[in-house]
Amino acid sequence: MVKKIEKVALFGGTHGNELTGIYLIKKFLKNPHLLERETVKVFPFLSNPKAIKLSVRYTEIDLNRCFASEDIENLDNILYEQLLAKTIHQKLRNNQINFLVDIHSTTSAMGLTIILSDKNDFHLQLCSYLSLIYPELKVLYYASTDTNKLLRSNTELGLSIEIGSIPQGVLKAELFIKTEQLIYSLLDYLDKYNQNQIEPKSHNLVIYEVFEKIDYPRNGEEITAMIHPNLQSKDYHPINFGDPLFITFNGEIITYQGDSIVYPVFINEAAYYEKSIAMCLTRKQEITVTFNPIQS
Amino acid sequence: MVKKIEKVALFGGTHGNELTGIYLIKKFLKNPHLLERETVKVFPFLSNPKAIKLSVRYTEIDLNRCFASEDIENLDNILYEQLLAKTIHQKLRNNQINFLVDIHSTTSAMGLTIILSDKNDFHLQLCSYLSLIYPELKVLYYASTDTNKLLRSNTELGLSIEIGSIPQGVLKAELFIKTEQLIYSLLDYLDKYNQNQIEPKSHNLVIYEVFEKIDYPRNGEEITAMIHPNLQSKDYHPINFGDPLFITFNGEIITYQGDSIVYPVFINEAAYYEKSIAMCLTRKQEITVTFNPIQS
Known part of the structure; x- marks a missing residue:
């Protein structure tokens, strides 16, 4: 079981042309009280300011494909985003971050999606809680491989938010507002979890699993x-x-x-x-999730 | 009145991340018979192959803002797209192009739009003809200024096709097919016009004028x-x-x-x-267009 979640990192701009996460993080940096919760400290970050400034996905290599352990440790990896990944990885360690949220947008019509790299109980309980508040929310399980490790896999617990359809370089207010609300609900959950205030009940959760x-x-x-x-x-x-x-x-x-x-x-x-992907195929599964209280 | 339209240039990839025009031109280059008309010779061009390869709008400066006469003549303008504009301008002259079509896409929901920089009778007659075939077609009048002259203004007669919504770097098959059909109908018109086969009748045309x-x-x-x-x-x-x-x-x-x-x-x-435009405001006007036969 998971202990208290005391330090959370929120990332936007891991891809510099996905404006929703970027402008959400800018809003949080200007209004830190929006992220304040009794038992959780939240750190908002702009992942790739250089790519953000140029409004491009990345400058040399996709930052979100630079987090495999062997890449982080490889001293010959000196492309801009490879160096940036090492720094972000170190920053997460130094700040002892327990939980990470990485905000993305897509040109695909994926609505409001949470992407998990790991189907542990804690993640599933969190997604169940959020699904009850946001019935439109989809949960996608997209395992990261050793050689293709993403930012969200840098901490034991973490997920991506993926919203769409939004063209690159564009903000859509409706999805901006929904994403903001989802983040607040997620932080509320962590705060309640830490205080043992999650009501233990079971719920059926639909998960789409990329295969x-x-x-x-x-x-x-x-x-x-x-x-x-x-x-x-x-x-x-x-x-x-x-x-x-x-x-x-x-x-x-x-x-x-x-x-x-x-x-x-x-x-x-x-x-x-450019990544040779026209679509990802998933299988749909429904699982019963039981809320478990924090280990005392 | 306009004499015969014997040479037509079709451009795609004036912006290198607007894929519809790029893949249409590639299709036409591979299948030149699709553009063959009895009295019209059609030249398909990829405007900015360097930007197309990088899938960016432009590499140094927006090509479609480099066609003012003073810019074309300025020998100190040596950014890549400024040089490219000079070459395209010269190519249009050398080939004695009478009519130019520049294919664009937009992230705005503009459907199938023709943009005119000049409301001369010939353009209006052509748009009326196309509107009868494609009732969803919108006609937008967006005057180019001396200092902001676009590719479509390099020949006496010419227009842009603007389709959307399409994210940058994306193809949407439905709009690809509609744009292709529109181009064939446009070439059919020019061919009929040259042969005095346009039936002279009047039609009400709606024009949206950017102000x-x-x-x-x-x-x-x-x-x-x-x-x-x-x-x-x-x-x-x-x-x-x-x-x-x-x-x-x-x-x-x-x-x-x-x-x-x-x-x-x-x-x-x-x-x-980046151009400080959230939207353009237009006024809607309805005008009666009478088809006039070619001057003999």
Whole structure:
């Protein structure tokens, strides 16, 4: 079981063109009282000020792919974001951060999503609590691998908030406000948890679990097809055998050939064209989560 | 009156992260027969291959703001896009291009829009013809100034196609297909016009005319507000006195104080944050256009 969560880091601008997190963190830096909770100290950070200034995702390499232990320890890694990752990692250690929230946005229509790299009880209890307040909230489990470790995996407990659809370099007020509220509720939970005020009851939580990434059809590096119009903005909707996935530039339709129902996410995310990801496929599962009080 | 339109240039990738035009031009370069018309020769061009490769709007300066005559003639203008503008200008001259189409996309919900810098009879007749085929098509009149001359103003006749909403770095198949069809219809028109096959009849055309640009509320350079949720994606919808325009990061609402009904466009366009434009206000007018046959 998890002990008290006393120090929380909030990150925005891990990708410098995802404005929602950036302007939320700027707001919190100017108004620190908004983050004050009786038993929790919250540290807001702008992850990559250089990329933020240029309004680009990153300057040399994607910061959120620089946190594998062997990368952090590698003294030959001297690209800007590789150096920045080492500093952020050290800062989290020095401040003894217990819990980390990294705020992202996506061009995919993923609404209000929490992404977990770890399905431990504490994370699931927190997500259950938040799901009851925000019925639209989706919970996505996207395991990080040893070689592809993200910022959110730098502390034992942590998650990403992913909201969309929002174009890069754009703010959408409605999603800004929802994200802000979600963060306050999350901090309220941690504060209640620390004070043993979480009511122990069980709740069914739906989790979407990423199991496969699908690339665009390509000829060499060049993409030869687009997301099919029927699939555009249909994140978390089921796909069955024969449903259209892509349409080529010449109008041919490419369909899903799997035999089980899957739920796509990150459909048509701008930053994933270069990462060879047209969408991620998930399986939907419903689990019963029981709230457990803090270990005394 | 306009003589025959024999040479047409089609541009995509004037902004290197607006993928629709880029992939349309690539398609046309691979399949030149798609552009063949009896009396019209069509030249497809990728405007800024360096920006396209990097998937950025521009590398040093916005190419589409480098076409003022004094800029083209200024030998001290040696930023990459300034040099590129000179070459494009010369290429249009050398090829004796009569008509130019520049394909853009926007993060604003502008649907399928034609932007004119000049309301001459030929442009209006063409837009009337296309409006009859595509009832959803909007016609926007956005005059270019001497110091802010765009690519589309390099030939006597020319226009931009602007489609959205599409995030930067993203393709949306539905809008790709519509834009492609619009281009074919436009070429069909020019071909019919050259052969005196346009039926002379009159038609009412709605034009939205840009008369003012509105910036975000700012504190110094820093924006202090976002587009109000009620206005998001409401391009071409009327705004009246008292309607919300912005919401500050602290939740205060800023309303429209003008006393005439206006129609906003380019609401929340990503690339316009740096240009101090939150939206452009237009007035809506309806004019009667009469098709005039070619001067013989």
